[in-house]
Amino acid sequence: MTPSADLVDKDALIASLMARIEALAAENATLAARIEALAAENATLAARIAELEAKLGLPPKGPNNSSVPPSRGQKPSGTSKAKPKANPHAGAHRPLHPNPTRKRDVFATACPCGADLSGVVQVPRESYDRVEIPKIEPDVTRVTLHGGVCPCCARNFKAQPPVGLEPGSPFGPELRAYAIYLRSVQGIPMARLSDLFRDLFGLEISEGALTNILSQARPAFSRQANRFKADLLRGTVIASDETGMRVGKDNRWLWVFHHGPTALFLGAQSRAKTVIENFLGDWRPDYWISDRGGSQMAGWPRKGHQACLAHLIRDTRYLMEAGDTVIAPAFIGLLKRACAIGRRRPDLADATLKAYQANLEKRLDAILQRAPTHDAGRKAIGLVKKVRPNLFVFLANREVTATNNGSERAVRPCAIYRKITNGFRSEWGAHFYADLRSTVETGRRRAIRAIDAIRITLEGLPLPMPP
Secondary structure: OOHHHHHHHHHHHHHHHHHHHHHHHHHHHHHHHHHHHHHHHHHHHHHHHHHHHHHHOOOOOOOOOOOOOHHHOOOOOOOOOOOOOOOOOOOOOOOOOOOOOOOOOOOOOEOOOOOEOOOOOOOOOOOOOOOOOOOOOOOOOOOOOOEEEOOOOOOEEEOOOOOOOOOOOOOOHHHHHHHHHHHHOOOOOHHHHHHHHHHHHOOOOOHHHHHHHHHHOHHHHHHHHHHHHHHHOOOOEEEEEEEEEEEOOEEEEEEEEEEOOEEEEEEEOOOOHHHHHHHHOOOOOOEEEEOOOOOOOOOOOOOEEEEOHHHHHHHHHHHHHOOOOOOHHHHHHHHHHHHHHHHHHHHOOHHHHHHHHHHHHHHHHHHHOOOOOOHHHHHHHHHHHHHHHHOOHHHOOOOOOOOOHHHHHHHHHHHHHHHHHOOEOOHHHHHHHHHHHHHHHHHHHOOOOHHHHHHHHHOOOOOOOOO
């Protein structure tokens, strides 16, 4: 091999080695970048693992320590033996009916010894009721309109139908009221409702006819709901809440706005604050009562917003179960004391309420001075500071309640109805139910039975206010 060839081989070898070095350097840089990415991912996963491990020690959320509804709570298994009552009371008989249909006074005629008692003065010794439901059968009126040919003008004529017996639907107002009550208050499905009318009342009525009865009642209940809205917008206090509602294949929300003797239900597509904006318009109440949902805590009242203390007690109990022994127990005690004052409020003077409020504020200041030793305690401090302006508004106005339990009781039948029927097939059915629920709930608050509230509404009359 010549010297020149030897140099050429060395240059080629050097070039090959340099290329190899550059390739290894590039590969090394790629691996270094990969290592950095894996290190970052490992740090993220480690943090996530630490977070999940921390949650393993937290108590589960349920109806007693959070806003989870009672229907989703896991009830523990109980023992088969019932516990004896702590304070058993004597048995009681059914009270006598205040307005019996008829009365029978029975006098003794002879004593067991055989003596004649017809001339002896007798006084009542025992009274009792015998209750019976008469057999129910359809009351059918056959109307035949006669006619003929007028001898004067030779035109055909026909008699005018009697008032209240005009042609059209064959079903009278009482039957309509029963159908609406059984379907929309008791939640009986259409097929079973048709069977019920046949078996109990001896009346054949199809599911289509029942649907028509509900549809034709919509205007009357809509007008009644508009009256309730006007009543609420003339007041100074409003409480609100919402629950789920299924319409077709969509998840919707059923809202309730109420105060005192009036309640209004509204079907909506969301639980956003736009629902409240559309309901209130430009008008604003002085006070508002609700839980701590974002849409309901959006600054609607002019003077004060009362947060539900019952919800706060449950949420704070969760923080206590999560490990806080400094802030949460004391705050729960304070809230329970406030609720007790709220129950006694009708018997307390205004000056006494002001003194109680000052005392509660002083106790709250002392709680905020405590130093929490647990993450749950620090969360409790944040919760207390956030809701402090909304804790004791009820002490400044007797129309404001300490809790939102009135809303919870109002929406409870709606949640039961949803579970029974699984929702509504049509949009109009959902809105009709909201209007009817407004009528029934308002009637309950005004001491009017549900069936009577339905009758009054079908007659086009407003529900009377309580005396």
